[in-house]
Amino acid sequence: MKKNLAFTLTPVLLALLAACGQKPDGAGGHGGPGGPPPVSVAPATQREVQEFDEFTARLEAPDTVEVRARVAGTVEAVRFKEGQVVKKGEPLFTIDARAFKADVARAEAQVAALKTQSELARADLARAEKLVSVNAVSQQEIDQLRTALRSAEANLKGAEAALVQSRLNVEYANVTAPVTGRTSRANVTPGNLVGVGDPVLTTLVSSDKVYAYFDASEATFLKYMRAAKPASTVVQMGLSNEDGFPHTGKLDFVDNRLNPATASIRARAVFDNKGGQFTPGLYARVKLGGSATYSGVVVPDRAITTDQTKKIVLVVGPNNIVQPRPVNPGALIDGMRVVDGVKAGELVIVDGLLRAFPGAPVTPQVLKVDDKGMPIPAPQPGAPGAAPAPAPASAASK
Structure with missing residues (x-):
C-alpha cells in the first residue's frame, strides 16, 4: 500500500518542481528555459589589406675582422679601451719595433752601396764606348761592362725592395684598426710575445650597418619571383623585446641557389646602425611585404x-x-x-x-569591432559599464 502511494505522489512532486522553475537533472537548456543558445x-x-611574410633572423655585422700581428715581437702597449668604437686606421697595439728599425738602417746602407756600384758601372761603360771608335777596347770588354751594369742595377732593385719590406715591418709593428667598428676584449697584454698571425689580438666588428639573415621557403621564393620583387624591397624588423616591427631596412641580397636539404633559400636585409642599437648575434623578427594593397x-x-x-x-x-x-x-x-x-x-x-x-x-x-575589424569582447556582468544582471526570483514568488 505504501509503494502505491509513492508512485501516486511522484507526478505531483514533478508538477510542483516545474512550477517553482526547477528542473530534474539532465534537463538543463541553453540561454534560458527553452530558448536558442x-x-x-x-x-x-x-x-584595404596588404599581405606580409614573417621570418626569424639573426643579426650579423657586415665586417668581422680578427686582428692579428703581421710581425713577430713583444707587445709594448694596448692602445684602445675594450669595447669602444674605433675608426679605421686608429692604433690598437704597439709591438717593439727596434729590431725592424735596425733592419731599415741596414737596408738603406745596402741601397746606398749598390747605387754607387751601379753609377760606377755606368761610368765605366760610357768611357769604354768612347774608345771603341779608335779600337782601344774590344767588343768583348764592352759586353762585359754592359753585363756588370745590368747586374748592379738588378742588385740595387733587390736592395730597394728589402728596404721597402723593412719599412713595412716598422709600420706593421703599430697594429691599427682595419675597419671602423667596435672592439672586443684584448687577448694579449703588454709584455707578451706574439708571432705572425698568432694569436688573435682582438676582434673588430663594423657597427654603422647590420645585416639580418633569414631563410625563406621555396614557395615564398617562387611567389616573390612571380611578383618580380626588386632587390630594394622594404623590410621591417623587430627585436625580441620590441612590439611589432619598428625598424625599416631594405632587402639587398638573395642567394643564388636553394639549399636542397631544407628547401629554403638564404636572404639578407640591411639596416642602419649608426645609433648602435643592434648587436651582431641578436635574434630578430623580420616582415616582408608579400603583395600590393x-x-x-x-x-x-x-x-x-x-x-x-x-x-x-x-x-x-x-x-x-x-x-x-x-x-x-x-x-x-x-x-x-x-x-x-x-x-x-x-x-x-x-x-x-x-x-x-x-x-x-x-x-x-x-559585438562591436575596432578599426581593424577585430571584435571587442563584451563586458562581463558586474564589470564597469556592464548592464545590471536581472535579480533572481525570490522563494516567495515561487
Whole structure:
C-alpha cells in the first residue's frame, strides 16, 4: 500500500518542481528555459589589406675582422679601451719595433752601396764606348761592362725592395684598426710575445650597418619571383623585446641557389646602425611585404573552423538560423584572416561555436569591432559599464 502511494505522489512532486522553475537533472537548456543558445557574432569587415611574410633572423655585422700581428715581437702597449668604437686606421697595439728599425738602417746602407756600384758601372761603360771608335777596347770588354751594369742595377732593385719590406715591418709593428667598428676584449697584454698571425689580438666588428639573415621557403621564393620583387624591397624588423616591427631596412641580397636539404633559400636585409642599437648575434623578427594593397573581406581567425576537409565559418542568417559557409582562407593579418566566400556585413559567429549547429536557431549577441575589424569582447556582468544582471526570483514568488 505504501509503494502505491509513492508512485501516486511522484507526478505531483514533478508538477510542483516545474512550477517553482526547477528542473530534474539532465534537463538543463541553453540561454534560458527553452530558448536558442547564445552566441557572440561580429560582422565581416571589408578593408584595404596588404599581405606580409614573417621570418626569424639573426643579426650579423657586415665586417668581422680578427686582428692579428703581421710581425713577430713583444707587445709594448694596448692602445684602445675594450669595447669602444674605433675608426679605421686608429692604433690598437704597439709591438717593439727596434729590431725592424735596425733592419731599415741596414737596408738603406745596402741601397746606398749598390747605387754607387751601379753609377760606377755606368761610368765605366760610357768611357769604354768612347774608345771603341779608335779600337782601344774590344767588343768583348764592352759586353762585359754592359753585363756588370745590368747586374748592379738588378742588385740595387733587390736592395730597394728589402728596404721597402723593412719599412713595412716598422709600420706593421703599430697594429691599427682595419675597419671602423667596435672592439672586443684584448687577448694579449703588454709584455707578451706574439708571432705572425698568432694569436688573435682582438676582434673588430663594423657597427654603422647590420645585416639580418633569414631563410625563406621555396614557395615564398617562387611567389616573390612571380611578383618580380626588386632587390630594394622594404623590410621591417623587430627585436625580441620590441612590439611589432619598428625598424625599416631594405632587402639587398638573395642567394643564388636553394639549399636542397631544407628547401629554403638564404636572404639578407640591411639596416642602419649608426645609433648602435643592434648587436651582431641578436635574434630578430623580420616582415616582408608579400603583395600590393588590395580590398578584401576579413573575419577573426578564431571564427574559422573545419568541416571534414574544408574550412567553414558559421553565419547567422535570417530568423537567426545558423548557416555553414565554405571559405578559402588567405593571409593572416593582425589576428584577422582574409577569406573568400563571405560578404562584408554578414554576421559571423566568433564565440560559442560549440553551441551553434547548422540549421538550428541561436540567440546572437552582436559585438562591436575596432578599426581593424577585430571584435571587442563584451563586458562581463558586474564589470564597469556592464548592464545590471536581472535579480533572481525570490522563494516567495515561487
